[in-house]
Structure formats: C-alpha cells, structure tokens
Amino acid sequence: EDKVVQSPLSLVVHEGDTVTLNCSYEVTNFRSLLWYKQEKKAPTFLFMLTSSGIEKKSGRLSSILDKKELFSILNITATQTGDSAVYLCAVGNQGGKLIFGQGTELSVKP
Amino acid sequence: SAVISQKPSRDICQRGTSLTIQCQVDSQVTMMFWYRQQPGQSLTLIATANQGSEATYESGFVIDKFPISRPNLTFSTLTVSNMSPEDSSIYLCSGTVSGSGHEQFFGPGTRLTVL
Numbered sequence: 001e002d003k004v005v006q007s008p009l010s011l012v013v014h015e016g017d018t019v020t021l022n023c024s025y026e027v028t029n030f031r032s033l034l035w036y037k038q039e040k041k042a043p044t045f046l047f048m049l050t051s052s053g054i055e056k057k058s059g060r061l062s063s064i065l066d067k068k069e070l071f072s073i074l075n076i077t078a079t080q081t082g083d084s085a086v087y088l089c090a091v092g093n094q095g096g097k098l099i100f101g102q103g104t105e106l107s108v109k110p
Numbered sequence: 111s112a113v114i115s116q117k118p119s120r121d122i123c124q125r126g127t128s129l130t131i132q133c134q135v136d137s138q139v140t141m142m143f144w145y146r147q148q149p150g151q152s153l154t155l156i157a158t159a160n161q162g163s164e165a166t167y168e169s170g171f172v173i174d175k176f177p178i179s180r181p182n183l184t185f186s187t188l189t190v191s192n193m194s195p196e197d198s199s200i201y202l203c204s205g206t207v208s209g210s211g212h213e214q215f216f217g218p219g220t221r222l223t224v225l
Binding site: 036042043096097099100101102103 | 141152153154155158202206212214219
C-alpha cells in the first residue's frame with residue numbers, strides 16, 4: 001500500500017530559527033513529490049520535485065529529493081510567525097493521483 | 111498556475127439531506143480531483159473527475175454517496191448524499207493544468223458541517 005510519512009508531526013520554534021521537515025515515502029509508479037503549505041483551508045503549492053539531488057529554492061524555503069533513499073526535506077531558514085502553518089508532503093504517481101502525508105504543524109513563536 | 115473557485119465556501123446541513131459543491135477553474139485542466147479533509151487530518155482522495163464519463167473512485171468511496179459530474183474541462187460538481195455527522199469535513203477540488211507539468215492546484219475548499 002502506498003504511504004507517505006512526515007516527521008515531526010508538530011514543531012514549535014522561535015522566530016529566526018531554522019527548521020527541517022521530513023517526508024519519506026513508499027509509492028509505486030513514483031512521478032513527483034510536492035510540498036504544500038496549508039494555513040486555513042486550501043493547500044498552497046510550494047515545490048514540485050522530480051529529480052534527485054537538485055535543490056529547489058524560493059526565498060527562505062528550499063527542498064531536495066533523494067529518490068534512492070525515498071525521502072525529501074523542506075528547510076525554512078530565519079523563520080517568521082507567518083510561516084506558522086501545516087506543511088503537507090504529497091507524492092504523485094503516474095496516474096496523476098496525490099498521496100498525502102499526515103502533515104507537520106509548525107508554530108513559530110515571536 | 112490555475113485559479114480554482116468553489117461554492118459554497120461553507121454550509122451547515124441537516125442529517126439525511128444532500129449538498130452539491132461546485133468547482134470552477136479559470137483555465138483548461140487535464141485532470142480534476144476531489145479530496146476530503148476530516149478535522150485534524152490530512153487530505154484523502156475521493157475520486158478523479160473524468161470529463162464526460164463516470165468518475166474513478168478510490169477505495170472506500172462510492173458513486174451513490176459521492177456522485178461527481180464533469181461536463182466540460184473547467185467545471186465539476188461533487189454531491190455529498192444522505193449526509194450524516196461523519197461527513198463533516200472540508201471538501202476540496204484540485205486540478206492539474208495542461209502545460210504546467212503536473213503540479214496540482216487546489217480550490218479554497220468547502221467546509222461542511224452536518225448536524
């Protein structure tokens with residue numbers, strides 16, 4: 001059975017800290033791994049990763065995929081209170097479906 | 111990216127009734143999906159909405175309970191039938207836009223409460 005596992009499930013940090021969120025997966029017919037940020041309702045797209053070892057970066061956020069070890073990490077540097085959210089990892093298969101992890105709830109304290 | 115709208119944004123319904131949720135995208139999408147997010151949980155795929163034909167349902171979801179239509183490339187509906195309190199969730203539609211690779215973009219969601 002396909003599964004995506006995120007860790008930690010929750011995390012509390014202070015502004016300025018750097019955090020690393022983890023996502024491991026076992027999915028047949030892997031096509032891509034996606035990261036989303038969910039604050040209230042709709043997940044907003046952050047990154048899509050398809051190739052190992054190529055870092056994707058957007059401002060203070062970056063992510064990388066290891067297809068051999070079947071995991072990805074999402075790094076957030078110099079965290080701000082506005083980074084507080086649930087971060088979702090999802091793996092897409094060849095059929096276009098996404099399998100989501102449980103999410104990591106990040107809380108950034110001032 | 112795609113702009114995806116849903117309506118209603120929220121509703122409170124009585125047990126035994128049905129609610130139809132609409133999803134509209136502003137550009138042609140290759141695939142559309144419906145997800146459910148129960149309180150405190152992650153997203154679970156209900157079905158893939160197929161244009162002009164029956165939706166493809168995931169294990170644990172059936173057409174009688176969650177009928178789905180997709181009459182054209184940019185519009186889809188999900189009906190939650192014969193509702194019970196266990197159906198209280200956020201329902202989200204998503205789409206994969208042609209030419210964007212296969213990023214999936216989500217609508218704002220419909221928050222359903224069943225009394």
